[in-house]
Amino acid sequence: MALLDVRQITKTFGGLVAVDNLTFHVDEKQIVSIIGPNGAGKTTTFNMITGAYRLDGGEIYFDGQPIHTKSSQQIVKAGIARTFQNIRLFKSMRVIENVLIGCHIHTSYGFFDAVFRTPRFREAERRAHQRCVEILESLDLAQYMDEDAKNLPYGLQRKIEIARAIATDAKLLILDEPAAGMNPQESEALMDFIFSLRDAGYTILLIEHDMSLVMNISDYIYVCEFGKLIAEGTPDQVASDPRVIEAYLGKGGAYE
Amino acid sequence: MKQKRFDLAGFAGRYKLPLLLVLLAALAAVPFLGLSSYVVRVFCMVFTYSILTISLNFVTGYLGATSMGHASLYCVGAYVGALAATRAGCNIWVSLVLAVLVGCLAGGLLGVCTIKLSGSYMTVTTLAFAQVVTMVAKNWTSVTNGTLGIKDIPKARLLGAELTVRNGGMYFVGLGLLILCLLFSSMVIRSKYGRAFIAVRDDELGARMMGLKTRNYRLLGTVISGALAGLAGCYYAYLTGYIDPVTFSFDISMTILTMAILGGLASLPGSIAGAAILTVFPELLRSLDVYRYLFFGFILVIMMRLRPQGILGSVKAARYTLPKGVLRPAAAMEQGKEGT
Numbered sequence: 344m345a346l347l348d349v350r351q352i353t354k355t356f357g358g359l360v361a362v363d364n365l366t367f368h369v370d371e372k373q374i375v376s377i378i379g380p381n382g383a384g385k386t387t388t389f390n391m392i393t394g395a396y397r398l399d400g401g402e403i404y405f406d407g408q409p410i411h412t413k414s415s416q417q418i419v420k421a422g423i424a425r426t427f428q429n430i431r432l433f434k435s436m437r438v439i440e441n442v443l444i445g446c447h448i449h450t451s452y453g454f455f456d457a458v459f460r461t462p463r464f465r466e467a468e469r470r471a472h473q474r475c476v477e478i479l480e481s482l483d484l485a486q487y488m489d490e491d492a493k494n495l496p497y498g499l500q501r502k503i504e505i506a507r508a509i510a511t512d513a514k515l516l517i518l519d520e521p522a523a524g525m526n527p528q529e530s531e532a533l534m535d536f537i538f539s540l541r542d543a544g545y546t547i548l549l550i551e552h553d554m555s556l557v558m559n560i561s562d563y564i565y566v567c568e569f570g571k572l573i574a575e576g577t578p579d580q581v582a583s584d585p586r587v588i589e590a591y592l593g594k595g596g597a598y599e
Numbered sequence: 600m601k602q603k604r605f606d607l608a609g610f611a612g613r614y615k616l617p618l619l620l621v622l623l624a625a626l627a628a629v630p631f632l633g634l635s636s637y638v639v640r641v642f643c644m645v646f647t648y649s650i651l652t653i654s655l656n657f658v659t660g661y662l663g664a665t666s667m668g669h670a671s672l673y674c675v676g677a678y679v680g681a682l683a684a685t686r687a688g689c690n691i692w693v694s695l696v697l698a699v700l701v702g703c704l705a706g707g708l709l710g711v712c713t714i715k716l717s718g719s720y721m722t723v724t725t726l727a728f729a730q731v732v733t734m735v736a737k738n739w740t741s742v743t744n745g746t747l748g749i750k751d752i753p754k755a756r757l758l759g760a761e762l763t764v765r766n767g768g769m770y771f772v773g774l775g776l777l778i779l780c781l782l783f784s785s786m787v788i789r790s791k792y793g794r795a796f797i798a799v800r801d802d803e804l805g806a807r808m809m810g811l812k813t814r815n816y817r818l819l820g821t822v823i824s825g826a827l828a829g830l831a832g833c834y835y836a837y838l839t840g841y842i843d844p845v846t847f848s849f850d851i852s853m854t855i856l857t858m859a860i861l862g863g864l865a866s867l868p869g870s871i872a873g874a875a876i877l878t879v880f881p882e883l884l885r886s887l888d889v890y891r892y893l894f895f896g897f898i899l900v901i902m903m904r905l906r907p908q909g910i911l912g913s914v915k916a917a918r919y920t921l922p923k924g925v926l927r928p929a930a931a932m933e934q935g936k937e938g939t
Contacts, residue, residue, distance in 0.1 A: 393808060395804075395808065415807055415808055415810070416807070416810045416811070416812055419808070419809065419810030420810060424808075424809075425808060427805070427808075431802050431804065431805035431808075432801075432802075432805070433797065433798045433801035433802055433805065433806070434801050434802075435797065435800075435801055435913075436794070436797055436798065436801065437919050439919055440794055440797075440919070443791075443794055444794060444795070444798045444806065444809050444811070445809055447791055447794070447795060447809060447810065447811055448809075448810040448811075450791050452791070454787075454792065454819075457786055457787060457790035457791070457792055458783060458786045458787060459786075460786060464790070465922065465923075468790070468791075468922050469922050469923070469924045469925055471791075472921055472922050472925040473924075473925050476921070476925060476926070476927075476928055479928065480928050480930065483930075485928035485929075485930035485931050486928075486930040486931050486933070487931075488919060488928070488931050489917065489918050489919050489931065491915075507809065511809065511810060
């Protein structure tokens with residue numbers, strides 16, 4: 344059964360149909376990409392899955408449970424975490440504090456526990472910090488734990504954002520253009536990084552413009568244009584699909 | 600040669616206990632130095648403004664919402680304290696508790712009014728809120744005695760002894776309240792609540808997408824702020840023995856905001872530094888008469904030019920302190936060593 348099952352979702356903004364009857368699914372422990380030209384509705388789709396937008400039609404199931412009626416908090420708790428196209432780290436906070444925010448929903452103590460430093464507070468804080476240190480170590484980011492997020496280079500900030508998403512105990516990581524603004528070396532390193540995440544048991548849904556990255560990394564690709572699905576398949580199938588070539592290069596591009 | 604920068608936070612962290620003890624001993628000795636009660640009263644006002652600045656920091660420093668009506672919460676606390684004393688005959692301790700509780704409610708009300716707002720919209724709402732509070736204080740004559748204010752607020756007592764500025768009693772009450780307020784605030788800030796506040800300030804949408812109920816945290820911030828301002832207000836009422844609506848004007852809101860910014864937003868020591876400087880300085884410059892405001896403004900402009908983040912703003916230890924029982928990862932051992 345698919346981990347994420349998106350059925351005929353629709354989103355309109357005024358007269359514009361941003362996402363039109365889109366159906367796709369993501370199987371467990373796979374890397375699935377959604378590609379398409381600008382304005383194809385990719386980020387809108389992500390916003391719908393994570394609860395930032397309400398659906399105008401359709402259903403989304405995660406792990407067999409409907410999530411399209413839930414709040415973003417409940418969706419994070421269910422096990423979906425995302426990163427953002429334009430990095431949204433907490434800039435003035437240290438790296439470890441950013442990751443601790445990811446742990447926030449699993450750090451359970453009350454206000455009075457915090458004020459009076461109860462054993463419950465100490466235990467929960469210890470466990471949260473331990474978990475964050477482990478995540479940072481596993482991603483080779485531990486040496487940056489004391490830095491303020493804003494002082495780190497772009498590529499590292501992307502990784503910290505992924506670390507923060509992992510800290511929510513997500514099963515599905517949704518990455519919105521992780522390679523945006525990266526040079527070829529950085530994006531190659533990112534590719535290895537995403538592979539290692541998949542090998543660690545995460546399922547990954549990706550939006551990406553960098554075609555070499557998408558073609559090399561994905562198990563399955565969905566291609567959108569104007570909010571509609573125009574093609575799907577393995578990277579090889581998609582690359583040779585005339586509709587995809589048309590969408591990217593324009594009519595006639597396929598024959599030249 | 601590269602000059603080694605003095606790591607203030609690192610230094611303070613290393614000698615925390617001795618520094619604190621020396622500071623406390625010095626503060627405890629102040630009333631016994633034979634200073635005039637005028638000087639002791641200035642100290643008491645420093646305590647009051649320190650609590651107010653910490654209170655404002657929960658909204659403006661940690662949650663990033665500029666409040667220009669903070670005197671309203673101060674006003675609520677003062678009136679609750681004054682009324683509890685004159686009408687219900689409560690002693691100062693009961694009055695303080697009542698002022699904190701009503702302060703929570705007032706802060707909560709301000710929070711509910713501003714929960715969907717951000718930036719300038721929020722700021723304008725805080726201004727309006729302060730106007731409403733002042734109007735109520737001026738016109739609800741049967742309770743607040745209108746513009747005449749409430750006078751003859753009885754002196755605070757402890758075990759039968761009167762606590763005044765002259766005998767140092769009010770000094771120690773103020774110092775005690777400030778210490779309580781500092782302990783409380785630092786416990787809140789150094790917990791998941793403090794982290795959540797800063798996350799909401801830095802990126803509210805990002806925080807929501809991490810599963811934080813951001814509105815609850817904003818509300819919590821204003822409630823805490825109201826409680827602390829209420830505490831300061833009640834203390835002030837007992838300190839002066841007389842309050843009226845004019846005492847809690849827009850000027851006071853601006854003063855508190857300036858203290859927070861000058862000391863450094865989102866810094867507890869900064870709050871005290873800002874409050875102390877802006878309380879003591881105008882007193883020292885009293886001889887300059889009205890020209891002191893000119894002088895005063897000049898210093899602020901220079902200060903903002905040279906150190907816009909405030910005196911103690913963005914002072915951070917090089918290393919994050921992990922809780923006991925969590926080992927620092929080997930990879931992070933080299934990072935943030937002393938003096939870097």
